[in-house]
Amino acid sequence: MPLGCSISRFDEARPLSSLEPGAIGVVVRVLRDRADRADRLAALGVTPGARIHVLQTFPGIVFQCDETELAVERTVARSILIDIADRASGTRLATST
Amino acid sequence: MSDQPSGGIGFASLPGVACPYVAPDPAETPLLKLRVRPLRIVLIGNPNVGKSLVFGRLTGRYATVSNYPGTTVGVTRGRALIGAEVCDLLDTPGVNALDGALSEDEAITRRIVAGPDADLVVQVADARNLRRALMLTWQIAECGKPMILVLNMVDEAHAHGIEIDTAGLAAELGIPVIETVAVEGRGLTELRTALTRPAAPLVRAEPGKDRVRWAHDLAVTFRRQRRRSVGRFQEWLNQAVRRPITGLPILVAVLYATYLFVGVFGAQTLVGLLEGSLFGKVINPAVVSTAGQLPPFARDFLAGDYGLITMGITYAIAIVLPVVTTFFLIFGFLEDSGYIPRLAIFSDRLFRAMGLNGKAVLPMVLGLGCDTMATMTTRILGTPKERLIAIVLLALGVPCSAQLATIMGILGGISFAALMTLFGVVLLQMVVVGFLAARVLPGDRSEFILELPPIRWPRLRNILRKTVQRVRWYLGEAVPLFLIGTVLLFSLDRIGGLTWLARVSRPVVSGWLGLPPKTAEVFVMGFLRRDYGAAGLFDLAHQGLLSGVQAVVALTVMTLFVPCVANLLMIVKERGPRVALAIFVFVTVVAVTTGTVLNHAFGLLHIAF
Incomplete structure (x- = not known):
């Protein structure tokens, strides 16, 4: 999938690693710079559309993805792009392409 | 589906997860x-x-x-x-x-x-x-x-x-x-x-x-x-165990409770009842007097210093059984509560320095139950390098339940400082070895991604069932080896092997480590089963043959020393005989060196426990 399709929407998405505890949002995209990581995350339910709730950011990042609670290191969190809930609610698109 | 806010987000933006599918007929x-x-x-x-x-x-x-x-x-x-x-x-x-x-x-x-x-x-x-x-x-x-x-x-x-x-x-x-x-x-x-x-x-x-x-x-x-109705206490507890401010005090409390239940109640109270009263005053005197009727060889075989009953059965049932049972009970409770994986959040950074990631906390903690089982559990780790490092660390430093409790039983009776010295030295040793292994061994570590199970109040029924099963496994696995070990020691003693062993190993055991020559026997027993060796040390300490410093040195060496036969066989099965041999040699060298350094350091610094 080429980069650049609907890039404007990714501008608003922020990496999970930059969110504060308590933040709620929806996964927009998982970067595929490392395919095995993206596959593992997908198998755990971290895929576009999944709801995210950040629970804790120190000493490790802990978040809830739908009903699964996950702990990840920062590098992993950087590759998960999140659309924050309040902004997302009004402007969500049905599909991007 | 208005209550499903995630409905219909852009899927087409997910690149690359293609999955060709042919419908089955x-x-x-x-x-x-x-x-x-x-x-x-x-x-x-x-x-x-x-x-x-x-x-x-x-x-x-x-x-x-x-x-x-x-x-x-x-x-x-x-x-x-x-x-x-x-x-x-x-x-x-x-x-x-x-x-x-x-x-x-x-x-x-x-x-x-x-x-x-x-x-x-x-x-x-x-x-x-x-x-x-x-x-x-x-x-x-x-x-x-x-x-x-x-x-x-x-x-x-x-x-x-x-x-x-x-x-x-x-x-x-x-x-x-x-x-x-x-x-x-x-x-x-x-x-x-x-x-x-x-x-x-x-x-x-x-x-x-x-x-x-x-x-x-x-x-x-x-x-x-619809509306959630999850218990507030459950949610609060989940938060408390993973936040550093509350989580670390909880960890200390959990360790202390484990120590009280296993180290004090199991290893001192129950062992005292069984070994001191039941075996010491009732069973063994009865066995000795009955065996007195038999020919001398048979008498010694059953009831001598290395007698099947006076040593083998006594060690297995009176010293180790109470300890593993109490440990398995509390361990089952922790397993079912969902607490153990949450420790990974705290330990991730430390493990990363050792070429692993927080996930490794699972095999390490399970190793406290049984290193052999934990060696199998290393399969959950991501890369071959991680599995190898975890197996080495398990073989080197993680004491199994029985060993842990005899350590607590012996050192808890001497002083708390002695206990902390041993754990400090062993932990430091593991960190150093892990740190070096991370840099020397080829390969990568995998990234830390761990699913945390829900925090639950454990079901007593499952804990009891699991404990019964594990104790049964212990009896089936350990008791025969204890008996074989006893027969081996008995035969060695008869042919003068023990005297020979004590003489040959004297330079190392007495010279370097400063221990009584009889400790050499205990190390041999420790190879058959770690807990068997630990029980032997327990016996020596009870007879007053070990000073505080000697107990610390002996137990440190025993903890670091080679894994038991079962663990070694498991390593052979998981990683092959060459790796197993390398680990065996490495661990022996580290154990003896550490013991020697410790012995001399205590002497130079005039430390006594």
């Missing part, structure tokens, strides 16, 4: 026929969804159940009566995916499910996580086997406000979908009935739809989210 899989061998049913599902519970319910056999992903390693087999047929049932380790980058266990499960031996696949799913489960359903469907979907833990799903339109889902997938609460046996009758009429799933491959999109759409259609 249901006509090619006859469901009933006369069989040459029993029908084989495979249980499969995401980790920690309760496969082993369903397995136990269907077969009547107990497969170890805990509350963390990866309890089942390898495949468990059993028999179940389904309809009028006796079927083979296979319990597999949890899998998150059947294609892409697979772990060792996932590869094993894939081979079983896709292979010709599996006639029927039962997917067990956590009802709260329908979307994840369906992604796996898609992949199972690719194998073209008839299947059944079991939505387990519906009680917890309801508490989370989740309801699933089971009938709708069943119609959509074309397979039976059964709701269960396996831990209470609810829904099992329905499952047994459904097992007689499985069907090949209808996973319609629409153009442009991959499994992520497909699973998401189905979950949105068939899952309703």
Whole structure:
């Protein structure tokens, strides 16, 4: 999938690693710079559309993805792009392409 | 679906998860026929969804159940009566995916499910996580086997406000979908009935739809989210154990409680009752006086210094049994509460410095139960390098339950400082070795991604069952080795081997380590089984043959010293004989060196306990 399709929407998405505890949002995209990581995350339910709730950011990042609670290191969190809930609610698109 | 805010987000923006799918032809899989061998049913599902519970319910056999992903390693087999047929049932380790980058266990499960031996696949799913489960359903469907979907833990799903339109889902997938609460046996009758009429799933491959999109759409259609009614205390506890401010004091409290229960109640009170009173005053005197009637050889064989009863049975039953039992009880409690994986959050950074990641806390803590089992559990780690480092650290530093408790029993009686010195030295040794191994060994570590199981109040029944099973395993495994060890020592003593051993090892044992020559015997015993050696030290300490410093040195060396025979065989099985030999030599060198340094450091600094 080429980069650049609907890039404007990714501008608003922020990496999970930059969110504060308590933040709620929806996964927009998982970067595929490392395919095995993206596959593992997908198998755990971290895929576009999944709801995210950040629970804790120190000493490790802990978040809830739908009903699964996950702990990840920062590098992993950087590759998960999140659309924050309040902004997302009004402007969500049905599909991007 | 207005209460599903995630509905319809842009899937097309997900690049690269392509999944070519060819629908199986249901006509090619006859469901009933006369069989040459029993029908084989495979249980499969995401980790920690309760496969082993369903397995136990269907077969009547107990497969170890805990509350963390990866309890089942390898495949468990059993028999179940389904309809009028006796079927083979296979319990597999949890899998998150059947294609892409697979772990060792996932590869094993894939081979079983896709292979010709599996006639029927039962997917067990956590009802709260329908979307994840369906992604796996898609992949199972690719194998073209008839299947059944079991939505387990519906009680917890309801508490989370989740309801699933089971009938709708069943119609959509074309397979039976059964709701269960396996831990209470609810829904099992329905499952047994459904097992007689499985069907090949209808996973319609629409153009442009991959499994992520497909699973998401189905979950949105068939899952309703209502108000949650999860206990506030549970939520609070979950938060408290993972936040550093509350989590670290809780960790200290848990360790202290373990020490009180295992080290004081088990290793001192119960051992005192059994060894001091029952064996010391009743059984052994009776045995000695009865054996007095026998010829001298037989008398010594049964009731001498290295007698089968006075040594072998006494060690196994009076010293080690109370300790492992108390340990397994508290350990089972911790396992089922979901607490252990949360320690990974705190330890991730430390483990990363050692070439591992936080996930390694699982095999390390399980090693406190039994290093041999924990060596198998290293399969959950991502890369060969991580598995190797974890196996070395387990062999080197992690004391098993029996050993841990004898350590507590001996050193707890001397001073708390002595106990802390030993743990400090051993931990430091593990960190140093891990740090060096991370840099010397080739390969990478994997990234830390860990699923945390829910915090639950453990069920007493499961803890007791698990403890009974483990104690039975201990008796079956350890007692024969204790007896063999005793016979070996008895024979060595008869042919003068022990005197020879003490003389040969004197420079090391007495010279370098500053220990009484008799300790050499204990080290030999420690190789047969770590806890056997520890029990030997316990005996020496009780006879007043060890000073405080000597006890600390001896126990440190014993803890670091070679793993027991069973553990070594497991390493051979998992990593091959060459690696095992290398680990053996390495660990021996580290143990003796550390003991020597410690002995001289105590002497130079005039430290006594």
